Amino acid sequence: MTRKATRTFLYLPLLLGAVVMVFPFVWMVLTSLKPLPEIYTLSWWPQNPTLANYRTILQLHPFGRWFLNSLLVAFLTTLSMVLLSSITGYTLAKLSFPGKTAVFVLILATMFIPTELLVIPWYAMAVSYGWVDTYWGILFPGLIHAFGVFLMRQFFFSVPDELLDAGRVDGLSEFGVFARVALPLMKPALGALAILNFVGNWNAFLWPLIVTSRRELFTLPVGLALFSGEAGVQWNLITAGATLTVLPTVVVFLLFQRAILESIATSGLKG
Amino acid sequence: MRSTLGRKVVGVLLGMVVAVGVFAVEPVTIVYWQYEFATKVAAINELIRMFEAENPGIRVIHETFPYAAFAEKVAAAVPAGVGPHIVNLYYGWLPAWQRAGYLQPLPEEWFPTEEIEAEFAPLIAAAKMDGRYWGLPTAVRTLALFYNIDLFEQYGIQGPPETWEEFLEVARKLTVWRDGMLVRAGFGMAPDGQDHHLVREVLIRQFGGVPYSKDYRYVLYASPEGTRALQFYADMALVHRIGEPDFPFPGVAGYYREGFNAGLIAMIIDGSFALGTIQRGARFRWGVAELPRLTPEGERHNFASFWMHALTPRAKGAELEAAAKFLQFITSERAMELWLREVGELPARLSLLDRPELLADPIYGPFMRALPYSHATFFVDEARQRQIMIDAILRVIRGGVPAAEALAIAAAEEQAVLDAFWGGR
Amino acid sequence: MSLARRRALWAYTFILVPLAIFFFFRIVPMFQAFYLAFTRWHADPAQRAFVGFANFQRLLTDTRFLQAVRNMGFYLLIAVPGQVILGLGLALLLQAIRRGRGFFRAVYFLPYITPAVAISWAWSFMLSPHLGVINAIFRRLGLPPQPFLTSPSQALPTVATIVIWQFVGFHMVLFLVALANIPRELYEAARIDGAGSFGMFRYVTLPLINPTLVLSLVLATGSPTIGILQLFTQVLNLRFYDPGGPIGSTATVVLYMYQAGFKQFDLGYAAAVAVLLFLAIVAITFVQYRLTARRIEG
Numbered sequence: 001m002t003r004k005a006t007r008t009f010l011y012l013p014l015l016l017g018a019v020v021m022v023f024p025f026v027w028m029v030l031t032s033l034k035p036l037p038e039i040y041t042l043s044w045w046p047q048n049p050t051l052a053n054y055r056t057i058l059q060l061h062p063f064g065r066w067f068l069n070s071l072l073v074a075f076l077t078t079l080s081m082v083l084l085s086s087i088t089g090y091t092l093a094k095l096s097f098p099g100k101t102a103v104f105v106l107i108l109a110t111m112f113i114p115t116e117l118l119v120i121p122w123y124a125m126a127v128s129y130g131w132v133d134t135y136w137g138i139l140f141p142g143l144i145h146a147f148g149v150f151l152m153r154q155f156f157f158s159v160p161d162e163l164l165d166a167g168r169v170d171g172l173s174e175f176g177v178f179a180r181v182a183l184p185l186m187k188p189a190l191g192a193l194a195i196l197n198f199v200g201n202w203n204a205f206l207w208p209l210i211v212t213s214r215r216e217l218f219t220l221p222v223g224l225a226l227f228s229g230e231a232g233v234q235w236n237l238i239t240a241g242a243t244l245t246v247l248p249t250v251v252v253f254l255l256f257q258r259a260i261l262e263s264i265a266t267s268g269l270k271g
Numbered sequence: 272m273r274s275t276l277g278r279k280v281v282g283v284l285l286g287m288v289v290a291v292g293v294f295a296v297e298p299v300t301i302v303y304w305q306y307e308f309a310t311k312v313a314a315i316n317e318l319i320r321m322f323e324a325e326n327p328g329i330r331v332i333h334e335t336f337p338y339a340a341f342a343e344k345v346a347a348a349v350p351a352g353v354g355p356h357i358v359n360l361y362y363g364w365l366p367a368w369q370r371a372g373y374l375q376p377l378p379e380e381w382f383p384t385e386e387i388e389a390e391f392a393p394l395i396a397a398a399k400m401d402g403r404y405w406g407l408p409t410a411v412r413t414l415a416l417f418y419n420i421d422l423f424e425q426y427g428i429q430g431p432p433e434t435w436e437e438f439l440e441v442a443r444k445l446t447v448w449r450d451g452m453l454v455r456a457g458f459g460m461a462p463d464g465q466d467h468h469l470v471r472e473v474l475i476r477q478f479g480g481v482p483y484s485k486d487y488r489y490v491l492y493a494s495p496e497g498t499r500a501l502q503f504y505a506d507m508a509l510v511h512r513i514g515e516p517d518f519p520f521p522g523v524a525g526y527y528r529e530g531f532n533a534g535l536i537a538m539i540i541d542g543s544f545a546l547g548t549i550q551r552g553a554r555f556r557w558g559v560a561e562l563p564r565l566t567p568e569g570e571r572h573n574f575a576s577f578w579m580h581a582l583t584p585r586a587k588g589a590e591l592e593a594a595a596k597f598l599q600f601i602t603s604e605r606a607m608e609l610w611l612r613e614v615g616e617l618p619a620r621l622s623l624l625d626r627p628e629l630l631a632d633p634i635y636g637p638f639m640r641a642l643p644y645s646h647a648t649f650f651v652d653e654a655r656q657r658q659i660m661i662d663a664i665l666r667v668i669r670g671g672v673p674a675a676e677a678l679a680i681a682a683a684e685e686q687a688v689l690d691a692f693w694g695g696r
Numbered sequence: 697m698s699l700a701r702r703r704a705l706w707a708y709t710f711i712l713v714p715l716a717i718f719f720f721f722r723i724v725p726m727f728q729a730f731y732l733a734f735t736r737w738h739a740d741p742a743q744r745a746f747v748g749f750a751n752f753q754r755l756l757t758d759t760r761f762l763q764a765v766r767n768m769g770f771y772l773l774i775a776v777p778g779q780v781i782l783g784l785g786l787a788l789l790l791q792a793i794r795r796g797r798g799f800f801r802a803v804y805f806l807p808y809i810t811p812a813v814a815i816s817w818a819w820s821f822m823l824s825p826h827l828g829v830i831n832a833i834f835r836r837l838g839l840p841p842q843p844f845l846t847s848p849s850q851a852l853p854t855v856a857t858i859v860i861w862q863f864v865g866f867h868m869v870l871f872l873v874a875l876a877n878i879p880r881e882l883y884e885a886a887r888i889d890g891a892g893s894f895g896m897f898r899y900v901t902l903p904l905i906n907p908t909l910v911l912s913l914v915l916a917t918g919s920p921t922i923g924i925l926q927l928f929t930q931v932l933n934l935r936f937y938d939p940g941g942p943i944g945s946t947a948t949v950v951l952y953m954y955q956a957g958f959k960q961f962d963l964g965y966a967a968a969v970a971v972l973l974f975l976a977i978v979a980i981t982f983v984q985y986r987l988t989a990r991r992i993e994g
Contacts (some may be wrong), residue, residue: 007792007793007794010789010792010793011793011796014790014793016791017786017804018800018803018804019806020861021803021806021807021865022803022806023818023822023860024810024814024815024818024819024822025806025807025810026806027818027821028810028814028818036552062728084714084717085714086711086746087710087711087714088710088711088714088715090710091707091710091711092711094704095704095706095707095710096700096703096704096707097703097704097707097708098704100707101713103711106718106723107715107718108721108734108981109726109974109978110722110726111918111919111920111976112918112973112974112977112978112981113726113729113970113973114920114926114928114953114970114973115920115951116343116928116950116953116954116957116958116966117729117732117957117963117966117967117970118725118726118729119343119347120346120347120350120728120732120963121724121725121728121729122721122725123347123348123351124350124351124728125725126351127350127351127352127353132353140721141721141722143717143721144714144717144718146718146722147915147919147920147921149714150911150914151729151870151911151915151917152912154907154908154910155873155874155877155907155908157907158874158877158904158907174703174706174710175706175710176700178710185877187766188872188873188876189873189877190792191873192869192870192873193874195869196866196869199808199809200921202809203809205340206340206343209336209340209343209344210340210343210344210347212470213334221811222337222494224811225337225338225339225340226307226335226337235523235817238814239313239814242810242811242814245811246809246810246811249809250802250806252937253802253805253809254798254802256859257798257801258798258800269976285939340844342958342959342961343958346957346958346961346963349739350740350741364959364961367959367960367961367962368961370961371737371738371739371741371961371962371963372738372739373739373961414743432762450835452825452826452831452841453825453826454826454827461937462938463937463938463941464937515825515826515846516846516942517825517845517846517935517942518824518826519821519824519826519827520820520821520823520824520827520828520845520938521820521845521846521934521935521936521938522816522817522819522820522845522933522934522935522936523817523820523936524936524937525937526936526937535827559801569713584739584740651958653959654955654959654960655955655959655960658938661938661941662941662943662944664945665848665942665943667945668702669847669848669942670844670848670943684759
């Protein structure tokens with residue numbers, strides 16, 4: 001088999017998998033276009049496609065505000081997470097200092113306790129400092145996360161020490177070595193971290209719900225959950241809301257993925 | 272100079288007087304929490320408007336949260352000393368919430384026990400612990416049989432089934448299997464919907480058994496009668512094949528209800544709280560009937576439940592007084608009438624329960640008529656006890672375990688839950 | 697000041713702020729949560745009685761908890777290797793193709809960003825034994841229809857498969873980054889040395905992506921969002937009225953913790969579950985780390 005034929009052959013599993021991947025997503029979007037009576041017919045295609053569901057949720061609730069809240073929270077936590085994780089990850093991977101292992105283990109350990117339980121002490125903290133019903137209150141648990149530190153630490157391992165030493169020889173300070181030499185090589189990793197973290201915070205549900213009581217401070221997932229209750233779920237509204245929630249993350253991913261994931265592969269890592 | 276100073280002094284004094292005046296009429300603010308449900312939210316808002324108009328010294332803040340995480344919200348807020356003064360909770364949660372210190376009993380001076388017991392439907396005894404009432408409902412709910420009238424007529428079936436035998440016969444006629452696949456279920460079996468209540472409080476009693484001792488401290492359903500009742504329910508799937516648990520699919524809140532709305536299920540047993548969803552979703556004529564019984568003169572039984580308004584420890588002093596006043600108001604006759612009109616749930620006060628026009632109503636009637644023969648299971652741990660009965664049913668249907676054995680397993684586990692609760696007090 | 701000491705000083709400066717945040721917002725709350733495990737929960741902090749190991753003793757005889765623990769073993773065996781291997785496989789496939797790379801990347805990432813409620817409904821609809829499209833396909837292929845989520849024996853593998861489906865895109869992105877970091881010259885050198893594609897994978901790719909493999913493995917095992925040991929949201933939603941069912945066959949430890957904490961309002965007991973879970977994740981991660989990471993990081 002020629003290389004070209006082999007390559008074409010690779011598309012078969014990819015395409016097959018792709019169908020399985022988009023299935024629920026497509027279903028969600030199609031359902032969001034159905035008028036209520038059709039939801040219950042369980043047919044795939046909307047017979048009378050309508051945007052009424054979107055209009056309803058936009059009118060019924062301050063959806064625009066929730067959207068902006070989610071955007072603000074996801075953006076700020078991602079920014080903080082990327083900055084703090086990269087410097088911490090770099091320090092743990094590339095600098096040696098007494099207590100390094102202890103620091104890493106302590107940070108990693110914080111990843112292993114379920115959020116469901118942390119909300120209780122967090123909330124007590126938020127109440128005693130007056131952070132309830134504030135943006136800071138929603139933000140603070142997401143400022144940094146062990147997952148980001150761990151990810152950046154692993155990727156910084158791949159940076160050769162000689163490269164850093166060369167920077168030092170050139171007279172760069174330790175911070176300069178980090179910021180000018182090591183960090184630029186991490187563009188794909190930073191991009192991946194940003195994407196993964198943005199998605200995580202965009203979809204965060206439990207903590208934003210616990211710490212906010214005022215409707216204006218709700219994030220999208222919290223607002224969306226208002227449509228399901230004891231006696232059932234308003235699927236037409238849920239799917240419309242979910243579609244609106246997913247779209248920005250898809251856009252972010254599509255916009256940044258090429259720049260982020262392919263930047264280095266072409267130039268190669270000099271080392 | 273002097274004159275401006277004088278003016279300043281006068282101004283400050285005036286300001287102080289105004290401030291004191293404002294302080295004097297500063298209203299007491301109380302917070303009410305419930306989960307988000309459009310009609311309930313609207314009804315409470317209207318009640319708050321009426322209440323505030325009559326009590327200018329009290330301001331009520333109404334906050335609602337998604338049902339999915341309502342308990343978490345309460346769990347975090349109350350220990351931090353914030354959150355609601357009055358909270359709405361499912362009656363089955365009371366023992367757990369009460370034990371964990373999330374509630375305070377209704378003050379006897381505003382809610383005399385004898386008065387409550389004389390005026391409310393007896394099933395609200397489930398809100399009583401340690402001789403005190405811990406909350407009161409605006410409305411109560413019972414179960415009934417929902418049926419698809421269009422389908423019934425299409426198959427020439429006259430009216431809803433009266434007895435379980437008729438029920439099976441009707442359901443068999445309406446069930447469609449094609450190539451080993453269930454295409455339409457005659458009955459929407461949902462052990463994890465309302466059917467665990469159906470087995471526990473309706474079928475076991477109709478088959479001559481008793482599910483629990485009168486004080487609900489001892490499990491008694493592991494008996495020949497209980498076994499026959501559970502077997503009867505399981506046989507709907509195993510022998511008569513008129514439906515299956517999880518049909519059409521289990522990943523949806525109220526899956527059997529959605530299946531009914533979609534025309535995939537001909538009959539379901541559901542609570543009065545389902546009326547709204549079915550009214551919105553069903554594109555056919557449907558009817559409501561009282562639950563079937565064993566024989567035309569056989570005993571009727573039903574399961575009743577309610578959401579109650581309760582006071583949290585946050586309510587103290589003037590706030591407690593205001594909260595108690597508000598709680599009295601939203602459980603008054605006026606509030607219940609408004610609730611029935613706007614939310615469609617049955618009133619909890621006896622004085623409103625024997626109204627002939629309600630008892631004869633084609634939709635509310637069957638639910639109303641069921642109230643006198645309804646049981647509100649006293650759950651000490653609703654989530655766990657519910658799970659135990661669901662598992663017992665599924666063990667017979669899906670696990671091939673004999674009904675007697677499934678009930679014995681369930682009884683042992685549930686008795687341990689009860690013992691742990693009562694022993695730990 | 698010696699070079700080493702100066703560098704150490706820099707290191708401390710670098711991690712001062714992150715570490716402070718960790719300390720106040722993660723580590724202190726973590727120990728506060730742990731402390732709850734030794735108390736009987738009460739809304740009023742003054743009334744929380746210290747009960748020693750009583751909550752842990754109760755756990756050891758709690759059959760439902762033990763069933764959840766057993767389930768976790770099966771979840772780990774199926775879903776962790778599944779996610780990691782498929783994620784790596786996908787990344788390699790995407791590296792090998794030219795056209796449509798961006799398209800496929802986005803498509804395989806989609807499940808990770810789709811909200812859990814929508815996913816759960818869609819899957820349970822597709823997996824319906826009677827009306828679902830999967831069984832329709834099975835029958836077309838002449839295979840017997842399967843009960844999937846409604847069967848005590850099939851429900852767990854089904855949930856595990858859905859989890860793999862949902863998170864494979866996450867691992868794919870991690871591996872794509874790692875692959876992008878491998879210098880092209882190394883492959884050229886290997887080709888000149890006469891290595892075949894398997895040889896290049898074994899001797900060039902694999903050693904160089906090892907840190908990512910460790911990362912992927914540890915995250916798939918214990919992290920809050922995608923870690924199997926903290927599996928919760930999917931299980932909560934796939935069987936909406938009977939989460940963890942049928943007959944407890946899909947129950948997870950975090951689901952159990954959640955129910956103890958917020959259904960039974962017994963946060964002391966829930967905290968005890970969290971402590972045990974925490975210790976288990978630490979132990980498993982430690983073993984994974986020892987087995988995979990040692991050679992590389994020395």
